[in-house]
Amino acid sequence: MDFRAATADPTDMDRALAYQADGPVPALATEKIREELAAHQMRPEWTWFAEDENGEILARALWWGRGDSEQPIALDCLQVRGSVADPGSVAAGLLAAGHKALGTLPGYNISLPRDWRTAPDGVADAVAWRRKAASEAGLTRAIERLRFQWTPAAGTVEPTGRLVFREGTDEEFLDAFVRLSQGSLDLHTQSELRTSDAEELARADIAFYTDCPGERSWWRLAHLPDGTLAGMAIPSATPYHRNVGYLGVVPEQRGRGLIDEILAEITRFHASEAAERITATTDTVNAPMAAAFSRAGYEVTEIRLVLEASPDPDQAPAQAPAQAPA
Known part of the structure; x- marks a missing residue:
């Protein structure tokens, strides 16, 4: 398994955009990713793949930041092919490699329906392997938030x-x-x-x-x-x-x-x-x-599950939770 950023080949970002998401956790639409790239809020160096020995993309991670951010603020999208037997292990390896290269542990924001724990379409299982992978990669604290909207x-x-x-x-x-x-x-x-x-x-x-x-x-x-x-x-x-x-x-x-x-x-x-x-x-x-x-x-429009690194008592206090894309 090869974990790498989408910077090695001129076609990498085309492949990233062409990645067909599967599974019950919603993924960003291709046009939305294009908009984020144009705004410099997603970048090739913040877009990571897990590839098999044949070069097939088995997983994709998309980190996000503001246009002037030096480092990404949040992981906004994490997907593993439904055909992968152990998606948690592949995702954990991908996140660990990304964190090491990026030099930071951005939080991971997962947008979910309010009934995600009891929904019959497998959302709870898809969240479970993501939480396990995030925890193994250093994001050990989970906070569940309600997202509200006024019009x-x-x-x-x-x-x-x-x-x-x-x-x-x-x-x-x-x-x-x-x-x-x-x-x-x-x-x-x-x-x-x-x-x-x-x-x-x-x-x-x-x-x-x-x-x-x-x-x-x-x-x-x-x-x-x-x-x-x-x-x-x-x-x-x-x-x-x-x-x-x-x-x-x-x-x-x-x-x-x-x-x-x-x-x-x-x-x-x-x-x-x-x-x-x-x-x-x-x-x-x-x-x-x-x-x-x-x-x-x-x-209430959704529940946002935030997975982030626990504070290290030997380091300076972390910033407040980032306002990631919505």
Whole structure:
């Protein structure tokens, strides 16, 4: 078995595009891959094959990054031919070779229907060998997220006056990130706080959202009318659409329904910019946040299973989860 990038032959990318996907886990359409290549968000050096001794492609891995990324951010597509007896072993070898050459362990995002565990078409088995392969290749942590979407048909609500939103300095946002991490139900935050302190994580989060396609000028602090900090709202964007980046309520103000006010502010902001779609994700275990999205007219479109490397206590804290293509 030969594992290699699609850079050895001028026909490699044509072969990558011609790869006929099989199996129940959805694969990217050829035209979508062409668009990603044109935007420099997928690249030949980020496209990897597993070939047999006859040169037949038995597996394909497509990593994704933003147009200016030096390294890929996420594995967006992993497929192994249905005729392969042990797809997990082939996939594990392909990922390990790719990780070694790329010099990084990007997370793997798998988009799934809500009923994927009980669906009768073999989705659960296809997810199982992918999880096994990812774990063997170093992606040992699994987080399941609900992906939500808002469209203009859902409408927006007017401000109630319970909160006042204003711009803030970098130091004010640093303080807000630190405070919001306390008691967070977000699994990524919980995990990172086991290996780094709250300020280190806050600085990493700020760097991540600053680097996203959204503008820093969009960020807002949320205050009670008397000036007390209540939380913050970070409208953001992906390369494809507007996005709910980060929002939260400080611990001492939780349980008062203020998350609805903050989410409404983000939604109003994007709607005022003529957004046709706003996406958002939250962990399946974060029931309060999921309920807030539903109340605000956001609908679940899929479950996103994120497989990523566990934090190494001997290294700097990882960045926040990447906004991969949707």
